[in-house]
Amino acid sequence: MAVEGLNVFYGDFHAVQNVDLAFGRNEITALIGPSGCGKSTVLRSLNRMNDLVSGARVEGAVNYHGQNIYARGVDPIAVRTHIGMVFQKPNPFPKSIYENIAYGPKVTGMKVDSMDDLVEEALRGAALWDEVKDKLKQSAYGLSGGQQQRLCIARTIATRPDVILMDEPCSALDPIATSRIEDLMLELKQDFTIIIVTHNMQQAARVSDRTAFFTARQDETTGNRTGVLVEYDATSSIFSNPADQRTEDYISGRFG
Numbered sequence: 001m002a003v004e005g006l007n008v009f010y011g012d013f014h015a016v017q018n019v020d021l022a023f024g025r026n027e028i029t030a031l032i033g034p035s036g037c038g039k040s041t042v043l044r045s046l047n048r049m050n051d052l053v054s055g056a057r058v059e060g061a062v063n064y065h066g067q068n069i070y071a072r073g074v075d076p077i078a079v080r081t082h083i084g085m086v087f088q089k090p091n092p093f094p095k096s097i098y099e100n101i102a103y104g105p106k107v108t109g110m111k112v113d114s115m116d117d118l119v120e121e122a123l124r125g126a127a128l129w130d131e132v133k134d135k136l137k138q139s140a141y142g143l144s145g146g147q148q149q150r151l152c153i154a155r156t157i158a159t160r161p162d163v164i165l166m167d168e169p170c171s172a173l174d175p176i177a178t179s180r181i182e183d184l185m186l187e188l189k190q191d192f193t194i195i196i197v198t199h200n201m202q203q204a205a206r207v208s209d210r211t212a213f214f215t216a217r218q219d220e221t222t223g224n225r226t227g228v229l230v231e232y233d234a235t236s237s238i239f240s241n242p243a244d245q246r247t248e249d250y251i252s253g254r255f256g
């Protein structure tokens with residue numbers, strides 16, 4: 001998947017300018033940078049989630065297997081089954097654990113031989129099966145926050161996407177639950193391409209293969225702050241030998 005000349009506007013406000021990024025298959029890419037630099041905006045552009053934000057407009061291309069997902073005639077709902085998303089706050093449906101997983105495959109009309117097998121596969125894939133296998137009919141709301149987030153990951157992988165977008169998936173979790181999600185991400189990357197927005201630089205350094213650092217550039221006349229991509233490289237290079245002074249200042253805690 002690759003982004004070419006991505007610009008995003010909210011009404012007249014130019015939120016993100018001219019972003020080019022190519023994501024490595026079966027890699028984890030972290031999007032980092034100070035608050036308001038457009039990380040979530042870029043992430044939401046990758047599966048047309050910005051279509052649901054009133055006033056949002058996207059220019060440029062997001063090429064997925066060679067096809068621009070913004071091309072005329074592309075169905076955004078189909079895009080989101082291939083490019084799934086996990087949000088900051090765990091948001092299970094008010095349904096049973098089983099139904100949380102079965103819902104996506106049912107509504108997207110996925111051909112499923114055995115729903116029970118698919119539910120088990122998704123829950124195993126999200127490292128949750130052993131904890132919930134005896135209470136599949138119970139409400140998802142009875143799970144802990146970390147379990148709920150793994151359920152949301154299971155729900156996402158149930159429709160068999162090949163890209164998973166994660167918007168600060170651990171920010172509402174304690175360190176133990178965070179560590180479990182990080183371990184899970186490292187397992188999931190064998191089967192999926194993962195793009196994660198995180199405020200936690202240690203997390204980016206621990207889990208990601210590549211890191212994109214964004215910052216916000218202020219327009220002197222209008223005072224508006226527009227997000228730009230500063231640097232994109234292997235995570236080890238970004239954290240040990242960044243090419244741009246702004247990256248170095250950010251990762252060493254001098255700004256942001």
Ligand SMILES: Nc1ncnc2c1ncn2[C@@H]1O[C@H](COP(=O)(O)OP(=O)(O)OP(=O)(O)O)[C@@H](O)[C@H]1O
Nearest residue numbers: 010015033034035036037038039040041042053227
């Ligand atoms: N729905 C919206 N309507 C108007 N402006 C928005 C909307 N969503 C985001 N913005 C603006 O776009 C800019 C980028 O926001 P975005 O949330 O993408 O940044 P971010 O880097 O993810 O920030 P944070 O780290 O604080 O979550 C900000 O100036 C923000 O106020």
